[in-house]
Amino acid sequence: xxxxxxxxxxxxxxxxxxxxxxxxxxxxxxxxxxxxxxxxxxxxxxxxxxxxxxxxxxxxxxxxxxxxxxxxxxxxxxxxxxxxxxxxxxxxxxxxxxxxxxxxxxxxxxxxxxxxxxxxxxxxxxxxxxxxxxxxxxxxxxxxxxxxxxxxxxxxxxxxxxxxxxxxxxxxxxxxxxxxxxxxxxxxxxxxxxxxxxxxxxxxxxxxxxxxxxxxxxxxxxxxxxxxxxxxxxxxxxxxxxxxxxxxxxxxxxxxxxxxxxxxxxxxxxxxxxxxxxxxxxxxxxxxx
Amino acid sequence: xxxxxxxxxxxxxxxxxxxxxxxxxxxxxxxxxxxxxxxxxxxxxxxxxxxxxxxxxxxxxxxxxxxxxxxxxxxxxxxxxxxxxxxxxxxxxxxxxxxxxxxxxxxxxxxxxxxxxxxxxxxxxxxxxxxxxxxxxxxxxxxxxxxxxxxxxxxxxxxxxxxxxxxxxxxxxxxxxxxxxxxxxxxxxxxxxxxxxxxxxxxxxxxxxxxxxxxxxxxxxxxxxxxxxxxxxxxxxxxxxxxxxxxxxxxxxxxxxxxxxxxxxxxxxxxxxxxxxxxxxxxxxxxxxxxxxxxxxxxxxxxxxxxxxxxxxxxxxxxxxxxxxxxxxxxxxxxxxxxxxxxxxxxxxxxxxxxxxxxxxxxxxxxxxxxxxxxxxxxxxxxxxxxxxx
Ligand SMILES: Cc1ncc(C[n+]2csc(CCOP(=O)(O)OP(=O)(O)O)c2C)c(N)n1
Ligand code: SF4
Ligand SMILES: [Mg+2]
Numbered sequence: 148x149x150x151x152x153x154x155x156x157x158x159x160x161x162x163x164x165x166x167x168x169x170x171x172x173x174x175x176x177x178x179x180x181x182x183x184x185x186x187x188x189x190x191x192x193x194x195x196x197x198x199x200x201x202x203x204x205x206x207x208x209x210x211x212x213x214x215x216x217x218x219x220x221x222x223x224x225x226x227x228x229x230x231x232x233x234x235x236x237x238x239x240x241x242x243x244x245x246x247x248x249x250x251x252x253x254x255x256x257x258x259x260x261x262x263x264x265x266x267x268x269x270x271x272x273x274x275x276x277x278x279x280x281x282x283x284x285x286x287x288x289x290x291x292x293x294x295x296x297x298x299x300x301x302x303x304x305x306x307x308x309x310x311x312x313x314x315x316x317x318x319x320x321x322x323x324x325x326x327x328x329x330x331x332x333x334x335x336x337x338x339x340x341x342x343x344x345x346x347x348x349x350x351x352x353x354x355x356x357x358x359x360x361x362x363x364x365x366x367x368x369x370x371x372x373x374x375x376x377x378x379x380x381x382x383x384x385x386x387x388x389x390x391x392x393x394x395x396x397x398x399x400x401x402x403x404x405x406x407x408x409x410x411x412x413x414x415x416x417x418x419x420x421x422x423x424x425x426x427x428x429x430x431x432x433x434x435x436x
Numbered sequence: 437x438x439x440x441x442x443x444x445x446x447x448x449x450x451x452x453x454x455x456x457x458x459x460x461x462x463x464x465x466x467x468x469x470x471x472x473x474x475x476x477x478x479x480x481x482x483x484x485x486x487x488x489x490x491x492x493x494x495x496x497x498x499x500x501x502x503x504x505x506x507x508x509x510x511x512x513x514x515x516x517x518x519x520x521x522x523x524x525x526x527x528x529x530x531x532x533x534x535x536x537x538x539x540x541x542x543x544x545x546x547x548x549x550x551x552x553x554x555x556x557x558x559x560x561x562x563x564x565x566x567x568x569x570x571x572x573x574x575x576x577x578x579x580x581x582x583x584x585x586x587x588x589x590x591x592x593x594x595x596x597x598x599x600x601x602x603x604x605x606x607x608x609x610x611x612x613x614x615x616x617x618x619x620x621x622x623x624x625x626x627x628x629x630x631x632x633x634x635x636x637x638x639x640x641x642x643x644x645x646x647x648x649x650x651x652x653x654x655x656x657x658x659x660x661x662x663x664x665x666x667x668x669x670x671x672x673x674x675x676x677x678x679x680x681x682x683x684x685x686x687x688x689x690x691x692x693x694x695x696x697x698x699x700x701x702x703x704x705x706x707x708x709x710x711x712x713x714x715x716x717x718x719x720x721x722x723x724x725x726x727x728x729x730x731x732x733x734x735x736x737x738x739x740x741x742x743x744x745x746x747x748x749x750x751x752x753x754x755x756x757x758x759x760x761x762x763x764x765x766x767x768x769x770x771x772x773x774x775x776x777x778x779x780x781x782x783x784x785x786x787x788x789x790x791x792x793x794x795x796x797x798x799x800x801x802x803x804x805x806x807x808x809x810x811x812x813x814x815x816x817x818x819x820x821x822x823x824x825x826x
Contacts, residue, residue, distance in 0.1 A: 167674075167685065169683070169685065170685055170686070200670075200672075201668055201669075201670075202668060204667050204668075206516075209677075214686075216674070216676075217674065217676060217685055217686060220672065221672070222667040222668065222672060222673045222674065223673075223674045224516070224519065224546075224674065224675055224676070225674075225675070225676035225677065225678065225686075226512060226515075226542065226677065227512070227538050227539065227541075227542050227677055229508075230508065230509075230512040230539070230542075232509075233504065233508070233509035233510075233512035233513045233516070234512045234513065234515060234516040235516060236474075236502060236504075236509070236513050236516065237472070237474060237500075237502075237512065237513030237514060237515060237516025237517040237518075237519075237520075237524070238516040238517065238519060238520055238667060240472070240474075240500045240501070240502055240513070240517065241471075241472055241500045241516060241517035241518075241519070241520035241522045241524070242520035242522070242667065242668055243498075244668065245520065245667055245668050262505055262506060262509075263505065263508075263509055266504075266505040266509070270502075
């Protein structure tokens with residue numbers, strides 16, 4: 148029997164206006180969190196009232212996530228590995244009227260690009276950074292990343308991995324203006340959170356816990372997207388962030404068990420811009436007399 | 437497009453000044469209309485950033501500036517800033533230039549106009565931070581991976597530091613390309629008389645649908661140099677460091693890549709004649725032609741002056757654009773003559789010279805962290821003259 152040939156140019160999708168149709172279908176695997184996450188970003192940007200034609204610039208680095216900038220029908224740039232944030236800084240300082248979003252992977256933002264993240268947060272450069280945190284280097288074949296859990300298997304794991312970053316704690320420590328964590332499972336509330344982050348005047352960060360079922364998932368006992376989303380949903384714990392005790396590193400870290408998968412994912416908005424926050428770190432506006 | 441120029445205002449300090457090479461670079465950038473600077477301190481380039489800050493902090497208009505966390509961030513932010521249609525630049529020296537290499541490839545491949553000043557010191561590694569070198573000539577051509585050709589200008593005086601920085605911006609805008617200015621530690625601090633003219637002709641990159649750019653009286657092909665859609669403008673603007681088609685989107689097909697790489701190369705080689713041309717001094721009757729650039733050429737000229745007094749016929753060929761290399765001009769001038777290459781490197785300038793002349797030439801590869809002393813050059817030239825008489 149002949150296998151059916153799909154003519155993608157004849158198919159319609161829900162986001163004809165906001166996606167670059169010529170680039171669809173994406174390179175992403177079935178079950179990957181990236182499709183859902185990108186949809187949440189597009190909905191979030193629309194909610195935030197961003198003008199896709201004249202004001203929004205979507206910047207990404209290299210990785211499966213990195214390809215997102217090419218799929219959205221707004222201005223954008225697909226930079227080198229790890230350099231989405233410095234590129235975004237150049238755009239934001241170059242033209243303060245633009246709204247800059249960085250959407251990139253955990254390896255891109257926190258391994259090769261880690262230095263840029265902490266400094267952009269410290270300098271309070273006005274942008275929204277969303278990390279598609281799938282705890283692995285998806286594009287290069289699922290190697291260990293700075294957020295891979297200790298007892299997971301990857302092609303570069305010998306015995307066990309080195310301990311992961313807690314991205315929420317890292318962003319809080321580096322001085323980010325707005326810090327949140329959600330998972331792909333909260334796909335209905337995500338656009339609202341993303342819109343809130345986008346409206347922040349300063350450095351906003353969302354740790355978006357995501358699944359790479361094709362590689363990291365398959366090797367570690369959760370081989371499908373559905374399984375991962377179910378796991379995220381069950382393990383998500385909404386944190387009362389008005390209680391400072393809940394902002395301690397022990398409370399913000401994700402817990403993971405070799406046999407059960409994610410066991411505790413603290414989610415919520417961990418910091419909103421307050422007077423104290425912005426006092427010494429006014430959003431950069433370039434040099435104005 | 438209409439003719440553009442900067443006239444005497446707070447940007448253009450028309451008149452005569454005693455200035456260093458680095459200050460002249462900053463003044464040249466201002467004259468050319470720079471609007472964005474991102475940099476990281478490193479000797480001996482830092483005073484470019486410092487002088488610029490001193491000047492822009494008095495400006496009425498917004499200037500995009502950030503001291504970056506490292507040179508990787510600087511070059512990438514310069515690229516980002518340039519995509520908002522702002523003339524943007526950075527300056528660095530050896531170690532910083534090495535860190536910037538990946539970003540340089542991105543700028544070349546995405547055809548991003550920008551100016552990068554590299555003030556050369558002795559290398560490799562941290563090397564000789566406070567002494568000069570000329571060891572990055574090949575790095576400007578081959579430092580980043582992949583095929584690309586970035587116009588590279590080499591000033592030899594404070595005046596040229598100003599003039600070539602203006603020119604670098606104009607070239608970058610006219611051809612949508614990064615441009616390098618290779619200065620050196622001696623020029624960086626050397627104070628000389630600098631004349632800043634009453635007005636300076638400047639070039640702005642093409643705007644889609646507004647017709648081609650004219651550079652030095654010549655209309656630049658819109659096929660070879662496509663107009664740039666920048667962020668926030670009417671047309672969608674996208675690019676990637678992956679191979680891409682004319683919309684800026686990924687296209688890895690062989691035909692597309694082949695066309696892209698070759699067009700990007702051709703847009704520079706086709707207009708080579710518009711780049712700064714080599715300087716020929718006392719070459720007409722010369723038996724020996726010295727080839728040298730930057731501050732080294734100054735020492736060579738002194739040696740030649742002394743030898744001319746003794747009636748020895750020696751001339752000098754000073755490239756002012758090193759990439760693309762002035763192959764034709766060098767061949768014409770050196771035909772049937774002996775050639776001596778002088779440089780502050782164990783051997784970099786000698787590579788293109790021998791390659792393009794298809795013969796072995798004499799060489800002084802001075803590696804003492806200083807300009808080769810004129811006496812040393814004189815001695816070598818005398819030896820070459822003696823061989824002639826044998
Ligand atoms: C300088 C450099 N080093 C290595 C690579 C190879 N590389 C491409 S993507 C990637 C990791 C991507 O991981 P992540 O950022 O988490 O993105 P994901 O694919 O998981 O979305 C690596 C190492 C590269 N492109 N550039
Ligand atoms: S490799 Fe993993 S991260 Fe990349 S598209 Fe496939 S599932 Fe998603
Ligand atoms: Mg990843």
